Amino acid sequence: MSGEIIKGGSFLVEAVEPQNVFTPEDFTDEHKMIADTAASFVEGEVEPVIDDLEEQKDNLMRELLEKAGELGLLGADVPEEYGGMELDKISSMLITENIIKGGSFSLGHGAHTGIGSLPIVFFGNKQQKEKYLPGLASGEKLAAYALTEPGSGSDALSAKTKAVLSEDGKYYTLNGSKQFITNAGFADVFVTYAKIDGDKFTAFIVDTDTEGLSLGVEEKKLGIKGSSTRSVIFEDAKVPVENVLYEIGKGHVVAFNILNIGRYKLAIGCIGSSKLALQYAVKYANERKQFKVPISSFGLIKEKIGMMAARIFASESMAYRTAGMIDDMLHNIDMNAEDAGLKTAEGIAEYAIECSINKIHGSEVLDYAADETLQIYGGYGYTQEYPAERIYRDSRINRIFEGTNEINRMIIPGTLLRKAMKGELPLLAAAKKLQEELLTPSMPVEDTSFLGEQKQIVEKAKKIVLMVAGTAAQKYGQNIQEQQEVLGKTADLVIETFAMESALLRALKAYDAGGEEAAAMKGLLAKIYINDSIGRMDLWAKEALAAIEEGDVLRTQLVALRKLARYNPINSVAAKRQAADAVIAAEEYVV
């Protein structure tokens, strides 16, 4: 961590120095030990019973979560005065990444510690915190988060559940139902939402033993079968007024802030799963012989392994960079203040763009890694005898929950434009400057430093984003919300820019610290990633521009784009082989 607060989304308009980003190479000894404890716990306690967990055998998830609680694995984000560990976000991410081997266990853990407990951590009043947090941190009480309704998923604020204040003013009567609620089957506490007087969307803490609360049957799902998913039904459920969470009519503040956190945590879980998938894939590819040689010696298999490693590298670099930014922000908050929780949530909301970027990238890299892993296993991958099948099924949900990737693709440009309009980000000035720059002829200058060419590509990628976003904003003005496809392409350009830059900065930081040898593999992975991404960015930018403009204006834009997207392709075949060879030798993801 650099200690310096970086504004959310500012990477698009500012040059970022390698020493100002947090990378996995910066983990402290404590970070590593925490990661080890999480990993050993899952290997020792969860993996041996994973088949039973998949079948949701009696109370098993609950028992495992309680055991995790004894080790402190549920309290990382809970303040010390309420029985938690109050660790930094890097530690909390390392726990999430390292429990991933437990399959559905990680879902139960994530729902409890993240979206289940955090609303109370951030928005609870003193009495609520005292009542709930010690139990939630120890595992004595388990939590679930109930936002989605049968008729309101992405459009969360259109919820129909109602809350009516009793005549004596002592309790609210809730009526309505919530759907797809993770941990519902065993949770003691639900954080849920209902509208008071028909329009005041409000958060509530509801105990499971509340009269009038009942549960639906377990959903039969494609994957994450060990995770309990049920509906929660409120029929004249009486909830005491002291269980209103935060302010009446401010439920959206709670809901949206919690989702930001859910998103970057989901990303790191996906990265853990992707690494695991790669490890399985490469071990199998080394064992499996065809034509008398291990299939890991074939070019088309190496290509998959090399590309998986490069994409995981980018995703991992992005997620820890984001966590580092959040930690820097949180260090400046007085954690003893009454409103520390709210300030924390607001601090994290500053990085809403990065949270959405990570969520999309992490979940899509995982789907890619799961798919290629299954492919490497061939016919065996399609059977339940091997782990590829479960990884493939389990991965799919990640593009759907915590805000679909489509919703998150709308959030990225939407938030950027809002920040630009409010003057929080100098996007408009930068776009204007770019327009002038594009009209002045210039000669390319060669940068011969370590990853010099990649630095130039990333710098130009930011300009591609500005050009496309600027053109779209100018053309559509207030009506831009109706151009989802263009916004989606813009989001993709932003995501790839952040991904390329994060991979690059991590390799550069390693180079600054340890020279060429220490940064060799990281540099190689960054090169593979950037080479692949810039080509795709060029296509997306063309598609967006062709949708926005036409005729001469379009032609001028395309000439400018050609200048920005120009790069010398690396020998990516050789690079991917080289990266794959290192992964094949180590039989796991290595950097």
Add this chain to the structure above:
Amino acid sequence: MNILVCLKQTFDTEAKIELKDGKINAQGIKNIINPYDEFAVEEALKLKEANGGEVTTISVGSDQTQEALRQALAMGADKAILVEFPNSDEHATAKALAKAVQGMEFDLILGGHVAIDDNSGQIAIRLAEELDLPQVNVVTKLEINDGKAVCTREIEGGVQIVETPLPTVITCQKGLNEPRYPSLKGIMQAKKKELKRIGLEELGLTVDNKVEILEVFLPPQKEAGKVIEGEAEEAAGELVRLLKEEAKVI
């Protein structure tokens, strides 16, 4: 009751060993507390929980060895000592340990019965000799009563129960206990615990290795097995022929 635990940092049990310039390449390999030494740490912690006292862990090694000591502190040990003496052999390691614990008050010294890397199994034995203490090796159950240690050890085809007065040196075997995971609380507390580093000079010790490693090589790669087809009698004949002529073992 005060307990000393000798521990060694070794490669992870799943580490892939590679050679570089005739030496084991340690780069990128994850290190752990030698699993048998981890049993010793756990046993010490259990004894401390039951009887009070202090657990001090000690290791002879390099800068990196601190990680293993820190982990033992995170599990619950009270103090740690690192004797900075990399690449020492068994003789020199035991001398260094003996010197380092001189003057310390302890009732019991625990250690693993062998380290999983070099498999030499000499350190605790040599240390007991250096300190002129009784020793019981390869222990799977340990009880401490009235200043005596009652140890159960596995012997060929059975168990042996041995009693020895304290202080004594005991080496631990699998089955003794299930080591705990360091809790997050333990990890954060370990940061504040004392980890003392001492050099040989400070110990006032001059000692040289007596053993020199001449060569390190990896076992030959296992080749695919051979299935001998045919009737049992015929196949047995072929097997004998192959064992004589190809494998040259009979």
